[in-house]
Amino acid sequence: MNTRMSSWQPTPKPSKKNWKKNRAEARKLAFLEMNKEDTYENAVAEIPVTFEGTWSRQGYSANHCTSFVILAASGKVLDFEVISEVCNQCNQKKVSCSQEEFEEWLQTHDCQGSYGGSSSSMEMECAKQLWRRSAQYCLMYTPVD
Ligand SMILES: [Zn+2]
Numbered sequence: 001m002n003t004r005m006s007s008w009q010p011t012p013k014p015s016k017k018n019w020k021k022n023r024a025e026a027r028k029l030a031f032l033e034m035n036k037e038d039t040y041e042n043a044v045a046e047i048p049v050t051f052e053g054t055w056s057r058q059g060y061s062a063n064h065c066t067s068f069v070i071l072a073a074s075g076k077v078l079d080f081e082v083i084s085e086v087c088n089q090c091n092q093k094k095v096s097c098s099q100e101e102f103e104e105w106l107q108t109h110d111c112q113g114s115y116g117g118s119s120s121s122m123e124m125e126c127a128k129q130l131w132r133r134s135a136q137y138c139l140m141y142t143p144v145d
Pocket of ligand 1: 087088089090109110111112113
């Protein structure tokens with residue numbers, strides 16, 4: 001038997017499939033409430049949502065911001081975004097090779113931790129990306145209090 005330890009994940013990843021389902025449900029509901037049939041595929045649905053940002057701080061410099069868009073009616077998560085000022089891959093690579101090797105590697109590395117703005121603006125940046133992405137889902141998020 002071939003046991004692949006490398007594919008083992010310490011924490012289960014949230015299921016994106018569910019969120020896709022949640023978005024489809026939210027869209028359907030919105031059209032129902034407007035008494036409109038979802039007659040054409042790219043019709044945009046207005047969705048009342050709440051926006052939640054959570055922070056984590058590890059050590060002195062590591063800062064991550066995770067933000068969720070949540071359907072106000074049901075509390076279901078529709079989408080999320082993580083913004084980080086640090087990148088674990090970069091940190092690991094930095095200590096395992098020379099500066100030149102690192103810079104060469106960096107050219108092809110899709111860095112997830114390259115956010116350069118201030119910590120306080122991270123949540124705003126998360127929101128921007130979530131709102132921008134909502135257009136792809138044919139959703140228009142309307143924040144409620
Ligand atoms: Zn990186």
